[in-house]
Amino acid sequence: MASIAVIGGGPKAAAIAAKADVLSRLSPHPVPQVTIYERTAFGAAWTGGNGYTDGLQPLCTLAERDLGFPYGRAYGTDVAEAMFARYSWQAFGVQAASGRAHYEQWVLHGRRPPAHLDFARYLDWAIRNSGAGHVHGTVTGLAHDATSHRWEVTWEDAIGRQHTDPHDAVVVTGSGPPVRPLAGAYDASNARNPRVFDGVTFWTDLDEIGRILAAEALDTRKVVLIGAGGTAAAIAHWFVRARIEVPVVIIGREPTLYARHPGYFEDRLFSDDAAWGALPAHVRDEFVRRLTTGVVWNYVLENLDGANLAYTCADAVAFRTLVGGAGLYPEVQIDIRPTVPDGAPPSTAIRPEDGAVFVDARGFDRWWFASLLPPALASHMATRPRQEAVMAAIDDALRLAAPFPAGLHVPMVASRQGPAANNLMALGWMSDRVLRAFVPPPTPLAGGGAVGTP
Numbered sequence: 001m002a003s004i005a006v007i008g009g010g011p012k013a014a015a016i017a018a019k020a021d022v023l024s025r026l027s028p029h030p031v032p033q034v035t036i037y038e039r040t041a042f043g044a045a046w047t048g049g050n051g052y053t054d055g056l057q058p059l060c061t062l063a064e065r066d067l068g069f070p071y072g073r074a075y076g077t078d079v080a081e082a083m084f085a086r087y088s089w090q091a092f093g094v095q096a097a098s099g100r101a102h103y104e105q106w107v108l109h110g111r112r113p114p115a116h117l118d119f120a121r122y123l124d125w126a127i128r129n130s131g132a133g134h135v136h137g138t139v140t141g142l143a144h145d146a147t148s149h150r151w152e153v154t155w156e157d158a159i160g161r162q163h164t165d166p167h168d169a170v171v172v173t174g175s176g177p178p179v180r181p182l183a184g185a186y187d188a189s190n191a192r193n194p195r196v197f198d199g200v201t202f203w204t205d206l207d208e209i210g211r212i213l214a215a216e217a218l219d220t221r222k223v224v225l226i227g228a229g230g231t232a233a234a235i236a237h238w239f240v241r242a243r244i245e246v247p248v249v250i251i252g253r254e255p256t257l258y259a260r261h262p263g264y265f266e267d268r269l270f271s272d273d274a275a276w277g278a279l280p281a282h283v284r285d286e287f288v289r290r291l292t293t294g295v296v297w298n299y300v301l302e303n304l305d306g307a308n309l310a311y312t313c314a315d316a317v318a319f320r321t322l323v324g325g326a327g328l329y330p331e332v333q334i335d336i337r338p339t340v341p342d343g344a345p346p347s348t349a350i351r352p353e354d355g356a357v358f359v360d361a362r363g364f365d366r367w368w369f370a371s372l373l374p375p376a377l378a379s380h381m382a383t384r385p386r387q388e389a390v391m392a393a394i395d396d397a398l399r400l401a402a403p404f405p406a407g408l409h410v411p412m413v414a415s416r417q418g419p420a421a422n423n424l425m426a427l428g429w430m431s432d433r434v435l436r437a438f439v440p441p442p443t444p445l446a447g448g449g450a451v452g453t454p
């Protein structure tokens, strides 16, 4: 039996494990064994205990966009029905004894998107029910053995011992760590400036942020967020929810916080392969950029209290620690400058922006998996043009193409194949794409349907 290693126990792992379980019951073809490598706990990025969120924020997407959505018939109706019966958000709600996910409560409360923590519970439930293998450890390396044609997954256990397991394919997941810090965020000895946080440490160090703000004089108690996307908006929203009356300044390269609304014309492209495939590549890239960069779900925007919130269009350049401050924490400024068109020389009109707390919320590095690969392979992703070439060559099973050895699935950078490759919009589509490399779908019918599982 073939085996797939999934690095990270989040929604992608849960969707793949669930679909593999259902296929193993209904498909006439052998289905690969799925093994999930997770360093913390299933759904860790959603619980609130590991950064990214406080766990209490709701998902921005509908609960019904669950592990099986869109319940397409690529593998036949019986597979879609079994996915819904066993792994849908509703199936989870029906078996939940109590709480906000409990089916009746969820309906009574208006079928709202779940809180991140409830979503994490759903992921944990699904993975455990799927029978997928679980390795509790941190993956530290991926290498391909040219003789066996298998991937060697090297991982470290809780007490630092190294292990290596062979697999036929690897799926890398995860939002990745925060993007490379701006100059001045860390000192020469690699110590983080105590006033500077990022999209992970903001959530893990909330108590410390409270202490910094409490120690600040009222007229200088200001929070500066760098980045105009979902991470910055979620953090601004946290101050509203926590009822902390503090001025918040968002610095972004876009003219303002753009809003993203749910709507048929945009949303259908996440699960309509034919419509997506008909678009020219540059139009697909434009769609993904517009919906993922510098844009905030309208639900979040509506809840931002404008009174304390300001927006500045600028490029953040570097943090500067001021000498001679008398307070508990060193005084810091962020240098900012006007944005310029791509390729133009940077503006020299630099000016400082003061703050008591700074959060670098420019997002996360989805290319983080390059650090797991041997340097010769990682070098193919070392620059922006190279990354673009790699993305353009990703195949329909969301795998890297040559010169990468076969079998490395990277949904987080596979949006050319479909805009749902790296989000929650159509996890059922994503899992079908990965598993089609192993379990052939039944022959498509003319007109877009599919015959039932043979």
Ligand SMILES: Cc1cc2nc3c(=O)[nH]c(=O)nc-3n(C[C@H](O)[C@H](O)[C@H](O)COP(=O)(O)OP(=O)(O)OC[C@H]3O[C@@H](n4cnc5c(N)ncnc54)[C@H](O)[C@@H]3O)c2cc1C
Pocket (backbone or CB within 6 Å): 007, 008, 009, 010, 011, 012, 013, 037, 038, 039, 040, 041, 042, 043, 044, 045, 046, 052, 053, 058, 059, 060, 061, 137, 138, 139, 140, 173, 174, 175, 176, 422, 423, 424, 425
């Ligand atoms: C807070 C937050 C909210 C979001 N909300 C939405 C939303 O509402 N709708 C939407 O469509 N998209 C949303 N996104 C974006 C997107 O859906 C997710 O980033 C993406 O789908 C994450 O799912 P995942 O399965 O790839 O990984 P994750 O859920 O990020 O899971 C990755 C897992 O990998 C583990 N891990 C990391 N490195 C290693 C390693 N070396 N070895 C072993 N384990 C490792 C981590 O512990 C983590 O549990 C959100 C992202 C975040 C961070």
